[in-house]
Amino acid sequence: MNVPDDLLYTETHEWIKREGDNIRVGITDHAQAELTDVVFVEVPKAGREVNAKEAVAVVESVKAASDIYAPVKGTIVEANDAVTQNPALVNTDPFGQGWLFVLKVANSEDLKNFKDAAAYMQQIG
């Protein structure tokens, strides 16, 4: 299972990549493997203000719909349209072309509470 060292991770299997004041968010390799066959992705609109742990995107496999949460409070600045056109990108390239949205973080202190790769690796056993 791929768990890149340069990312942060949530309990709910989102990955977080710091990009200045923003974070890029997607779901982990482990999460996509659990879901398998992603057939539909809904991403938030740019400009939307979101709270931490608010459901902002939806990733659906044939079997079920899964909510994806904003890791921290902030504003959506960009969403990945390619992944809504081609949901399989979440399966084939979860840390790359399968990213979901970019969030401008309201308070950078909020980013302190996430897991590093080692801690996330432990979570997924």
Place this chain on the structure above:
Amino acid sequence: MGDALKTTPLTHEHVTLGAKMVPFAGWLMPVQYTSLVAEHQAVRNALGIFDISHMGQFIVSGERAASWLNEMLTNNVARLEVRQGQYTFLLNERGGIIDDLILYRIGDTEFLLVVNAAKIEEDWRWLKAHVRQASNGTPSEERNLETCATLKNRSAEFGAAAIQGPRALGFFRAWIGGDKEPPSRNFIADFPMAGGTISIARTGYTGEDGFEVFFPAEIAGEVWRSALSVGAQFGMKPCGLGARDTLRLEMCYPLNGSDLSPERNPLEAGLGLFVDLSKSRFAGREALLASKANGARERLIAFKMDGKGPPPRPHYAVLNNGERVGEITSGTLSPSLNIGIGMAYVSAEYARPGTPLEVEIRGQKFPATIEKKPLYKKPA
């Protein structure tokens, strides 16, 4: 609740094959081995094998077995030849569905009932109670019935597998023998295998040709491995409950607990074909006659989404011109049609094929159209 999940005689095989195991109706079952879509396509284009050992198996035997079952079940038992099976319902007195099952006449006076996993205990209690009720006559009658219709629950001692797909017949000849006659559609026959006897029925839940195989638990692993080994040349894949669900939904075969329930009767579900109202007596008959006379208030319809969008799911609201007319009971993205499909109970006046609907998904409305069943038809 809180009880340990039950395992089947094939659980070890699934774990060895790397299946993703999930709880289903109190059982630990494989939901998929590699990919739900790949397993679905294997069944549509080649061959798949499913563990269905979680389903219950009852034996009813005795001189009065046929007449007693005819009063318990909706379809007409008298129409069954020896070795023939039929789809039928066990109803409560309100005509509501306790279970849908397959009844095989495995001998002149011997029957096999294959029932849903989640309903084994409830069906068993219901049948037991009715055998007792029926025997509440004079002592001599009671003895008569006890010796003439006996009920046996062999669910724990038997396993079962479904082998489904267009290559099923070729597989049968390679597996059982080119000189052996396969059972005809809906028939069942016994064959020697792995030092024991297995029963092979030409039935299934996928819309493809195929077999359902019943075997003693002791030889389950051997039967499974032998089928997979012979099946390799036919492109056989082990398939999980995920693909089983999408395959059956494309065919509009109902799933008890989702599309069927004690609050729904077979006429509302569009399954009147499996109810013989001309029989003089069976549990739920009066309620069904009344329902037929009054006309069903709601009907189980099949629909297809008009365009791309999120897949429809159970419990989403169904609307007509913005007004709520029903609720989805089963929904998914169809791997064969690559569009959202489902079934829903809707008010009878909106239930005709061609009627436009909307499905409400996370506050948004997506257009759909009622279709004739089944939703999937094999390409000619």
